[in-house]
Each structure stands twice: as C-alpha cells, then as structure tokens.
Amino acid sequence: MTSATESSPHRDPDHTELPPSSTDSVVRSTGGSVLSRPANILFLFVGLLLFAGLSITVIRRRNSTVQWGPDAFAFEDKKPAYLNAPASEPLVIRLAIISRADEFEKRQALREAMLDGIPSAYVQLDYRFFVARATGLTSWITRQRVAREKSRYNDMEVMDSIRDVAGRISEKRFAALKWTGLSPRDQYDYSMTMDSDSFCRFRALAQRLRHVYSDIKPRTDPVLLGSMSVQHVYYINTVPDGNPDDNEEDPHVIGPWYSYPAGIGYLLSSNLTGTLLSTDPPLPHHINYPSDDVMIGVWVAGLQYLADPNQQFESWNRDDGPVPPHRVYPKPYLPYTIKTNVVDDKTGWHDLKNRGRAERAVGWDSVCVHHLKPDEMRALRWKEEFRGEWDTKITS
Numbered sequence: 203m204t205s206a207t208e209s210s211p212h213r214d215p216d217h218t219e220l221p222p223s224s225t226d227s228v229v230r231s232t233g234g235s236v237l238s239r240p241a242n243i244l245f246l247f248v249g250l251l252l253f254a255g256l257s258i259t260v261i262r263r264r265n266s267t268v269q270w271g272p273d274a275f276a277f278e279d280k281k282p283a284y285l286n287a288p289a290s291e292p293l294v295i296r297l298a299i300i301s302r303a304d305e306f307e308k309r310q311a312l313r314e315a316m317l318d319g320i321p322s323a324y325v326q327l328d329y330r331f332f333v334a335r336a337t338g339l340t341s342w343i344t345r346q347r348v349a350r351e352k353s354r355y356n357d358m359e360v361m362d363s364i365r366d367v368a369g370r371i372s373e374k375r376f377a378a379l380k381w382t383g384l385s386p387r388d389q390y391d392y393s394m395t396m397d398s399d400s401f402c403r404f405r406a407l408a409q410r411l412r413h414v415y416s417d418i419k420p421r422t423d424p425v426l427l428g429s430m431s432v433q434h435v436y437y438i439n440t441v442p443d444g445n446p447d448d449n450e451e452d453p454h455v456i457g458p459w460y461s462y463p464a465g466i467g468y469l470l471s472s473n474l475t476g477t478l479l480s481t482d483p484p485l486p487h488h489i490n491y492p493s494d495d496v497m498i499g500v501w502v503a504g505l506q507y508l509a510d511p512n513q514q515f516e517s518w519n520r521d522d523g524p525v526p527p528h529r530v531y532p533k534p535y536l537p538y539t540i541k542t543n544v545v546d547d548k549t550g551w552h553d554l555k556n557r558g559r560a561e562r563a564v565g566w567d568s569v570c571v572h573h574l575k576p577d578e579m580r581a582l583r584w585k586e587e588f589r590g591e592w593d594t595k596i597t598s
C-alpha cells in the first residue's frame with residue numbers, strides 16, 4: 203500500500219493540489235451528449251476512482267506519522283552554542299544531488315522538506331538534481347515525467363547521453379563537479395554532493411563549518427569534508443566518454459591508503475574543486491557502483507601521492523592471473539603534489555540508526571543524515587528541535 207501510494211502519479215505536485223471541484227468538472231465536461239450512455243457511466247466511474255485516490259493521498263500526507271526506532275534520537279545534551287550563533291555572511295554552496303530518474307517522490311520531499319526556506323542570511327544555495335536517461339519498460343513515461351518536472355522546477359540536469367543505471371553514477375558525480383565549476387572559484391565556498399536519500403540541515407551545516415571548523419578557508423585551502431572510510435586503489439582515466447558499455451571501468455593500481463567520503467555526501471572547497479577540474483586528461487570518472495564515492499577519495503589522494511616519488515604503486519589486476527604484483531609508475535593527474543585537508547566529520551554526517559555502518563542517533567550535530575525515506579525527511583524538518591532552522595512558517 204505504501205509503495206503503491208508513493209509511486210502513484212497522484213502524488214505528483216501537478217495533481218496533488220487538484221481540488222475536488224476540478225475533478226467534478228472533468229466528469230461534467232466529459233458527460234456531453236456526444237458520448238454514449240455506457241461511456242458516460244465509465245467516465246463517471248473513472249472520475250470517482252480518481253477522486254477517491256486523491257482524497258486518500260491527501261489524507262495520508264496530512265496524517266503521515268513516522269515510526270522512529272526507540273534509539274533514533276539523542277538530544278539529551280544541551281544545544282551547542284554554535285547553532286545559536288548569528289550569521290556573519292552567508293556560506294555559498296553549489297549543491298548537486300545524485301538522483302535516479304524515477305525518484306520523483308524523493309526529489310519532491312527534498313524540495314519541500316530540505317531546500318525550501320533555507321535562510322539566505324546563513325546559506326546561499328544553488329542546486330541541481332543529476333539524473334540520466336531512464337531505462338526499462340516504462341522508460342518513455344518516466345522520461346516524459348522527468349521532462350515536465352525539469353521545466354516546472356528548472357532544477358535538474360538530465361544527462362541524456364548515459365543510461366540511468368548504477369554503473370554510471372560516477373559519471374553523474376563528475377558532471378556535477380563540472381557544473382559546479384561553471385561558477386567562478388572566487389564566488390562560492392563549497393561544491394557539495396549528496397545522495398537523494400540524505401537529508402541536510404543547511405543552516406546548521408553552515409554554522410558548523412563557520413564555528414566548529416573555523417580554521418578552514420574554502421576559497422584558498424584544498425579541503426574535503428564528509429564521513430570517511432579508507433581505500434588504497436587508484437584509478438587511471440582510460441575509458442573514453444560515450445562508451446556504450448555501462449560496466450566498463452577505468453583500470454586501477456594499488457598505492458598508499460587514503461580516506462574517501464563514504465556514502466551520504468561530501469563537501470569540496472572551491473579551491474580544491476578548481477584544481478580537480480584543471481587536470482588534463484580529466485580525472486578518472488568511469489568507476490563502477492558502489493565505488494563511485496571511493497572515486498572522490500582517489501581524486502584527492504591522487505593529487506597528493508601520484509606525483510610524489512617517495513610513494514610506491516603496484517599493479518593489481520584480476521585479469522593478470524598468475525602475474526605477481528609488480529611496481530608500476532602511473533601518470534600523475536598533475537605534475538606537482540597537492541595536499542588536501544581531509545576532514546572526517548562522523549558526528550555531523552551519518553546514517554540513521556540501524557540503517558548502515560555509519561549509524562548514529564540523530565542529535566544536535568547531525569547536519570547530514572543518510573538513508574531516509576521521503577516521509578522521514580518531512581518528519582525531520584518539522585521535528586521540534588529543527589523546524590526553526592527554515593524560514594517557512596509553520597503550517598502543518
């Protein structure tokens with residue numbers, strides 16, 4: 203029932219607000235004498251069904267109560283002072299949300315619960331959803347709905363040249379980086395990327411960056427911030443763009459361990475973003491799911507280690523068979539080394555309790571929470587402790 207309702211086209215914003223009277227008029231206008239009597243009855247029946255569907259949807263949304271686990275929240279500590287600090291000047295963020303074409307409900311929840319009403323004194327935000335070309339049996343319907351959504355909200359980048367499958371997510375991430383780079387480096391602070399099932403409190407995030415991480419200077423320092431895991435693979439960009447095989451991957455070698463921002467999302471300072479976009483050839487970006495987040499760590503670690511003669515790299519390739527690992531000399535992304543300040547903020551960025559390895563109870567410091575369903579995003583936004591962080595008047 204839940205999933206059927208969630209995917210129902212009646213929840214599309216085009217239709218949700220339809221008042222009952224318009225449904226009546228639909229029934230009336232199709233009840234002209236041109237139609238035969240059975241057709242009239244059929245239309246009436248369909249109309250009634252539609253009306254019933256709409257009413258149920260509207261009632262469900264009003265009454266939707268989310269069942270949180272018993273340990274989902276932890277607010278026992280006092281509210282940290284940084285969350286009450288006045289805004290000095292707004293933090294400028296360019297945000298990319300990596301989304302699947304058919305995630306209509308999630309995008310709508312993010313627009314309503316997260317993106318609408320962010321106070322401009324704290325955050326100046328420009329954002330886009332990144333989706334690709336829908337695939338599958340009903341893809342033509344999905345593509346039409348995406349096209350309508352895109353023209354209605356003007357907040358989507360639709361990558362028609364690639365199929366909307368997991369194997370291409372890393373290409374969406376790279377497209378997001380390039381989109382960020384369209385803005386001059388001295389006019390924004392962070393390039394940010396998040397998953398479509400993450401929920402971020404942007405005002406709190408800005409205050410956290412300003413006050414908890416006050417030593418970071420995003421316009422002049424290379425900085426990567428998120429919830430970190432470790433890896434030691436390094437990819438080399440060889441797969442050509444536009445290759446038709448969704449699963450072809452850039453080859454990799456093994457080198458020094460590094461941190462990468464696992465799941466959830468991440469921030470790249472504008473200074474680092476500029477460097478990442480300056481390489482020739484471009485950074486590797488044909489990397490299979492679920493290593494699309496590892497790729498971000500590869501970019502950053504590659505800038506630091508590939509051009510460093512004191513670091514060693516070895517071949518490691520399943521296809522090598524019995525060939526033992528041997529030292530290799532991959533071409534550096536840049537001829538000089540860049541050491542990035544990698545900030546692991548596991549308190550601020552985490553999974554919901556019982557929803558992943560980075561699980562943690564949601565508290566004052568939880569600025570980006572991962573693995574949320576649309577109803578849970580709405581519930582979080584209106585949660586007593588958080589609701590004041592958005593400008594929107596309380597109406598529900």
Ligand SMILES: *[C@@H]1O[C@H](CO)[C@@H](O)[C@H](O)[C@H]1NC(C)=O
Binds near residue numbers: 387423472474475477
């Ligand atoms: C990053 O900032 C440094 C100064 O700290 C500057 O020299 C460098 O050009 C900047 N890089 C980019 C790509 O903006």
